[in-house]
Amino acid sequence: MINIAIDGPSGAGKSTVAKLVAKKLGITYLDTGAMYRACALYFMRRGIGADDERAIKKMLPDVEISFTGEGEEKKVLLCGEDVSRAIREHAVSKAASDISKLPCVRDFLVASQRKIAACSDVVLDGRDITSNVLPHAEFKFYLTASVQVRAVRRYKELQARGENIEFDKIKADIEDRDRNDMQRAYAPLVRTPDSVYIDSGDMTAEQVAQFITDKVKAKNKN
Numbered sequence: 001m002i003n004i005a006i007d008g009p010s011g012a013g014k015s016t017v018a019k020l021v022a023k024k025l026g027i028t029y030l031d032t033g034a035m036y037r038a039c040a041l042y043f044m045r046r047g048i049g050a051d052d053e054r055a056i057k058k059m060l061p062d063v064e065i066s067f068t069g070e071g072e073e074k075k076v077l078l079c080g081e082d083v084s085r086a087i088r089e090h091a092v093s094k095a096a097s098d099i100s101k102l103p104c105v106r107d108f109l110v111a112s113q114r115k116i117a118a119c120s121d122v123v124l125d126g127r128d129i130t131s132n133v134l135p136h137a138e139f140k141f142y143l144t145a146s147v148q149v150r151a152v153r154r155y156k157e158l159q160a161r162g163e164n165i166e167f168d169k170i171k172a173d174i175e176d177r178d179r180n181d182m183q184r185a186y187a188p189l190v191r192t193p194d195s196v197y198i199d200s201g202d203m204t205a206e207q208v209a210q211f212i213t214d215k216v217k218a219k220n221k222n
């Protein structure tokens with residue numbers, strides 16, 4: 001099985017790159033962030049915050065997350081409902097970062113991520129893929145960019161979607177999520193020493209994807 005693990009902070013371009021890599025290699029893309037987002041949306045809709053771990057633990061078995069379609073047509077389903085758009089809303093980003101601190105949530109989602117990786121050629125992106133989900137993956141990358149670069153990208157993305165949020169607020173939220181994701185006690189975002197470090201600041205997503213694809217192809221040739 002080919003398992004390509006990509007970690008990095010919010011807005012580094014992981015999902016765009018991972019999708020391109022999957023397309024170039026003809027393998028599956030698994031967006032693990034979308035799983036945390038869908039889970040957060042499930043509890044947000046029920047008015048349950050990340051501080052209510054007891055309630056979350058009890059209800060987790062009811063949270064059904066799946067994916068359908070391929071490429072641009074890929075959809076995230078939450079209990080059968082297409083939530084692909086809803087999970088990208090600004091408020092869900094913070095809720096996902098908060099809920100992802102809970103060990104019960106992580107264990108629940110990591111189990112299904114490992115199951116998928118065990119039986120398919122897959123590129124996964126997230127925060128703990130190289131360190132925790134698949135520490136023995138053959139291909140490991142850490143993709144990042146400065147806070148400023150990531151905030152500009154996110155600002156443009158939200159503007160294009162009609163969400164008018166001030167740039168300074170977006171930047172502060174990114175810094176806040178970095179802190180959340182890197183400083184949580186359970187499976188925080190870390191750069192593992194065996195991951196190839198990529199700063200995407202001066203690179204297009206296509207260039208990053210080609211770099212990763214070339215590494216995979218070069219190793220598979222030997």
Ligand code: DC
Nearest residue numbers: 032033034036096097100126127128
């Ligand atoms: O990649 P993203 O922004 O869609 O992820 C949303 C949140 O989910 C992010 O703030 C941290 C969390 N997450 C995580 O803890 N572990 C992962 N493997 C993926 C995402």
